[in-house]
Amino acid sequence: MTAADLLPPDPPLGTALGVVAGAGRPGPSRIAVPVGGAYVDVGTLAAAQDGPHPTLLGAPTLDGLLAAGRPAWREVWEWLTDWLADPDRLAPYALPQAGVVPVLPFTVADYVDFFACEEHAANASAIIRAGAGVSGNWRHLPVGYHGRAGTVQVSGTPVVRPHGQRGPGDLGPTKALDFEAELGLVLGGRSRGPVPIEEALDHVFGVVLLNDWSARDIQAWESRPLGPHLGKSFATSISAWITPLDELAGAWLDPPARDPQPLPYLLGKADRGLDLTLEVRLNGERISTPPAADLYWTPAQLVTHLTTNGAPIRPGDLLGSGTISGPRRDQRGCLLELTWGGRDEFALSDGTTRHYLNDGDEVSIVASAPRADGSRFSLGEVHGTITP
Template identity: 85%
Template sequence: MTRTAADLLPPDPPLGTALGVVAGSGRPGPSRIVAPAGTAYIDVGTLAAAQDGPYPTLLAEPSLDGLLAAGRPAWREVREWLASWLADPERLAPYALPHAGVVPVLPFTVADYVDFFACEQHAANAAAIAKPGATVTPNWKHLPVGYHGRAGTVYVSGSPVLRPSGQRGPGDLGPTRALDFEAELGFVLGGTTSGPVPLEEALDHVFGVVLLNDWSARDIQSWESRPLGPLLGKSFATSVSAWVTPLDELAGAWTEPPARDPRPLPYLLGKADRGLDVTLEVRLNGDRLSTPPGGDLYWTPAQLVTHLTTNGAPIRPGDLLGSGTVSGPRRDQRGCLLELTWGGRDEFALSDGTTRHYLHDGDEVSIVASAPRPDGGRFSLGEVRGTVLPAD
C-alpha cells in the first residue's frame, strides 16, 4: 500500500534536540531555556551548570539570543552535548520541569523578519488566481523574491490572532473578509556578518528551523499591493512554533533541489544549495486540510541567506526568514486557503457540517511537520497554532 504524506506524521513523535523558552504561568520568575522530553521540559541551563555542560552562562539566559550570537561552533557543541543527555532520560529527572505551571514564550528576539516566495507551485497558483492564464513573473526564476515583514508582530504558537482591519477596496475600510493562513518553514539566523555571505558559508548562519504561519488578509493585501506591498494585509500577525529545531538535527532531511530553468546566477549555486524534505500538515478545527511538501521549494535555505546579503545587508542574531507558502502539485498539498478555494471561488466543508471560503472567527489553525532521521525514522518539528478572534 502506498503511504500518504499524512501517514508519515506520527501522533506524538520526539522533538530531537529542539530548544525553546518557558516562563512561569501566573507566578513571578525568569524565563528559561528548555528542551522538550516526553511529558516534561528539561531545564537546560541548570543541567549545564550542574554537569559542566558547554556555555552554561549562555544556556542560563532567559532567551536563545546569546546562543544565537555565539555562532555555529557553539551551536554544534551544545546540540551534541544535549543529545547525549536526552539519550539517557533517567539521568534527567533532577532537571525536569512538568508542563503544568509553565508556558512556552517566544524563544528569541526577532531582529528582522523577511518573508520569501520560494515555492514555484504557490507562485504559479497565485498568479493564475489573480489573472487566469498568468504564470510566475519574469524575475521569479532568477532570484528569491521576498518582502520585509514586521518583527514586532511575530508571536509564539498559541497566541490568539485578532482579525485585522484595513482598506479592502476604494472607500472601503473594515475587518478583512478573507483571512487566510500560510504554511511555511522559518529559518532562524545567528552569528553576525558585515557584508555578503557566499553560498558555501550561508548555512553556517542558520541556527535552526521553526514552523511559521504568515497570516494574511487577502482582500486588504490585494488592494494595497499595487504596485508595492504587501503591508497591512500581512503585518498584523505571524506565528512561529515554540521550538527551534537545530539545523544539524535535520541531517537526514537534506534533498537535491528541483531542476531549474533558467540556471541561476553563479552566486546562487554550490554544494550548499540543498532543500529540506519536511512534510507539513495543516488542520482547521481538527480537520486535516492539506500536507504541503517542504522538499518542493524552488529556492533553498542557503540561497535565501546569500541573496538577502548580496547587497551588503548584514545578518543579526535573531533574523527570521520565512520560506513563503509551501504547496505541492496536488490540491491536498496546497498550503493556504487562497489556493485551496482558488481565490474564494470554491468552498469546502468541515466535519462539523459548516463550510468555508476563508477563516471564521473562532477558527483554530494548526500546522505540524515531520522530517526523516538518518536512521530512517522520523521526528517532529513541533506545532504552530493560533485561534482567530473577532476584530475590535
C-alpha cells in the same frame, strides 16, 4: 516530576530548544528543551553537569546563544542529544508543568518572508493575475518582502482579525483571513553581506514552523503597485521550539531542476533542500500536507540572496520560505489556493464550509523529518485561534 513524564510522543519530537516562563520556574524565564510532556531546564542541567556554555544556556532567552555562532551551536546540540538519549537522567531537571508556558524564544531582529515555492507562485499568479503566469524575474532570484519583526508571535497567541482598507472607501475587518504554511529559518552570528553560499548555512541556527497570517482582501487592494503591507503585518506565528539545523542532517536532498540556471552566486554544495512534510489542521481536521521538498529556492540561497546587496545578518533574523504547496489540491498550503481565491467552498467533515477563516477557527501546522536511519521525528507545532 518523574521519569514517566519524560516519555517521548509518537513520532518523537527531535532535539529542540525554546524558552518557558510562568510560576513554576525559577527566575524570569528559562531556556528549555521539551521531552514528552515535560520541559527540562537546560541552564540548570548545564551548570550541574558541566555542560557547554552554561552562561549562555542559563540566560532568559536564546539571544546570546544565537550570537555565539555555529561552533557553540554544535557543541550544545551534541551535548543535548547525548542527554536526550537517556531521558531518565533528566527527571531531576524537569520543570513543574503547572503554570509553565513556552514564550517567544528570541528577540526577532528582522523578518523577511520569501516566495520560494513554484507551485504556490504559479497558483497565486493564476488566481490573482488571471493566468498571466509566474512573473519573469521569479525563476532568476528568490523574491521576498521585508515584514514587521514586532508582530512575530509565539505559537498559541490568539490572532485578532485585522481591520484595513478592503477597497475604495471600504474600511473594516478583513473578510478573507487566511493562513500560510511555511518553514522559518532562525539566523545567528554576525556578518556583513554578501555572504557566499558556501558559508550561508553557518548562519542558520535552526528551523521553526511559521504561519504568515494574511488578510487577502486588504492585501489585494494595497498591493497595487507595491507588495504586501498591512494585509500581512498584523501577525506572524512561529513554533515555540527551534529545531537545530544539525538535527536535520538526514533530511537534506538535491535541489529541483531549474530553468534557467541561477547565477553563480546562488550555486554551490550548500544549495540543498529539506525533505520535510507539513500537515495543516483546521479545527483538528487535516486539510493539507504541503511538502517542503518541493521548494524551488533552498535555505542557503535565501540567506545568500538576502545579503548579496551588502545587508548584514544579525542574531535573531527570521526568514520565512513563503507558502509551501505541492502539485495536488490536498497539498496546497493556504486557503487562497484551496478555495481558488474564495471562488470555491472548502468542505470540512463536520458539514461546515469555508472560503476563508471564521472567528473561532484554530489553525495548527505540524511537520516531520527523516533521520539518516529511516526513522522520523517531529518539529515543534505552530497554532493560533482567530478572535474577533
